[in-house]
Amino acid sequence: MSTRRSHNKTRLGCSQCKKRRIKCDGQHPLCVNCDRKGLDCSFLLLVPSHPLLTKSTPIASTSSRPSKTSPKTPYQIHVIQPSNQLTPSRPSSLITLDPLSDDFSLPLLPKLPPHIDLKDVWKECHDTILPYHHNLLAHYKNTTCLTLATDGPGQTVWQSHVPRLANEHKFLIHGILSVASLHVSRLHEGKPERDDMNAIAADQMNRALAHFRVELGSINKDNAPALFACSTITAVYFFRTSVLDLQETQASIPPHVTEPPPELVDRSIHSIIRTFWALRGALSVLQPAWDWVVDSEISPVCTRRWWPQHWVPANPRALIEDQKLHEIEKLWARSGSRYGDSLTAALSHLRNTYGLVSLLTDPGREYPQLNAPVPYSVDDTTVGMLRDRAAMFTWVTSVSKEFIALVEEKNVEALVIVAHYAVLLGRVRNVWWMDGLGAGMLRAIAMALGREHLHLLAWPAQVLDVDVERRFGLDGVGRETGAAELGTLSTGLSMPEIV
Incomplete structure (x- = not known):
């Protein structure tokens, strides 16, 4: 009696054969059954050298000769242009080719977006952190990292390349945990939960800066990218705090108080200065390590080759604002201030920065297509899209230390210049670590100047909708931040020493 031949079952067949309940031979890229029936074999989706195929874009048979039943009508193939090129973006071209001609060829499969990483870049970090910190890493990976840049290449750096650096440099993982915790704190409605997250943020930033300062003493090719990434994260932290x-x-000043106490005025000005040193701290790392950083994977964070070379007002509105800035120089030109050179240089840099921002916001000009431009108020009523928020920060990194010292001393002319810089920050929308900064700076400057100089803030106050004439705008302060909320954020924290 003959034995029945065993049937070798397989679960590796194509989807079409499984639906038809027939055995699939597993031949790639097109199984025999689908080839015979002219069906779209699911194996075609696995072919890396061809585009993903649908019924609207069929592929010719894998046989050397075309089938007699092949349609004679040409196919339409969309050629996708890369979005991160340095030349102005163009619309995708439409190519019509006859699949039976000798010139017919299929375009290569577009690569996955660079920020989609199929490997666990945090693998080496998981064993070195507390279990709860895994949740913070998950939040950073899925949300926070995408808020640290406006363009695709920059977001790729923060989502994929920076975590790899963090595996090798402990100070960077602490910085990541700090900014992620600070970001999460905004999601908690209850004050105790916010306080807990802020405490974690402060603790992690303290740890990051302790290791950061040690490494900063010996910048080299191996640690330069990680140091610059950490200094940038530190800037984000100090902006938000x-x-x-x-x-x-400002919320702690009682409603009946018309003249803010000097110590609160000083504290507010110090908060402004802290954002200056945060940005300049990143610059202090970048300058001696420029070649190492720009040759690394995090280069997109610091290079802006696509920016226009000449920073001039881009439209009539920008010209009007430039004239307003030019008028500020009269404050010290007439009095012959001994700080005139520092003030004039700072104002000149601010005018250039306004020009650059107008160029990058002007819808009439073409720039590389970026993934997430920043909502930005173009003319106080119309919200446009700012291509790169880093344009605003060029002013802080350009002014002299002498000018920053004048701001600390509450020099009237210097504070007026900073108030006009606050306009740029206040126009930005939907950036969590900058929300409220422009208006907060303007209120602080109004308190420092006193009522006799409030007329010098008329235009910034109008743009930012801050009523400085009424208690220096303090009635408009959001009171969602309790008096004790910041206690854990500033304790023990100090900026890295700037060379």
């Missing part, structure tokens, strides 16, 4: 500090300080 400065916003909270300004809100907390």
Whole structure:
């Protein structure tokens, strides 16, 4: 009696054969059954050298000769242009080819977006952190990292390349946990939960800066990218905590008080200065390590080759604003201030920065297509899209230390210049670590100047909708930040020493 031949079952067949309940031979890229029936074999989706195929874009048979039943009508193939090129973006071209001609070829499969990483870049970090911190890493990976840049290449750096650096440099993982915790704190409605997250943020930033300072003493090719990434994260941290500090300080002034106490004025000005040193701290790392950083994977964070070379007002509105800035120089030109050179240089840099921002916001000009431009108020009523928020920060990194010292001393002319810089920050929308910074800075400057100089803030106050004439705008302070919320954020924290 003959034995029945065994049937070798397989679960590796194509989807079409499984639906038809027939055995699939598993031949790639097109199984025999689908080839015979002219069906779209699911194996075609696995072919890396061809585009993903649908019924609207069929592929010719894998046989050397075309089938007699092949349609004679040409196919339409969309050629996708890369979005991160340095030349102005163009619409995708439409190519019509006859699949039976000798010139017919299929375009290569577009690569996955660079920020989609199929490997666990945090693998080496998981064993070195507390279990709860895994949740913070998940939040950073899915949300926070995408808020640290406006363009695709920059977001890729923060989502994929920076975590790899963090595996090798402990100070960077602490910085990541700090800014992620600070970001999460905004999601908690209850004050105790916010306080807990802020405490974690402060603790992690303290740890990051402790290790950061040690490494900063010997910058080299191996640690330069990680140091620059950490200094950038530190800047984000101090931007957000400065916003909270300004809100907390200004909200603590009782409604019946018409003249703010000097110590609260000083604290508010210090919060402004902290944002200056945060940005300049990143610059202090970048300058001696420029070649190492730009040759690394995090280069998109610091290079802006696509920016226009000449920073001039881009439209009539920008020209009007430039003239307003030019008028500020009269404050010290007439009095012959001994700080005239520093003030003039700072104002000149601010005018250039306004020009650059107008160029990058002007819808009439073409720039590389970026993934997430920043909502930006173009003319106080119309919200446009700012291509790169880093344009605003060029002013802070350009002014002299002498000018920053004048701001600390509450020099009238210097504070007026900073108030006009606050306009740029206040026009930005939907950036969590900058929300409220422009208005908070303007209120602080109004308190420092006193009522006799409030007329010098008329235009910034109008743009930012801050009623400085009424208690220096303090009635408009958001009181969601309690008096004790910032206590854990500033304790023990100090900026890295700037060379």
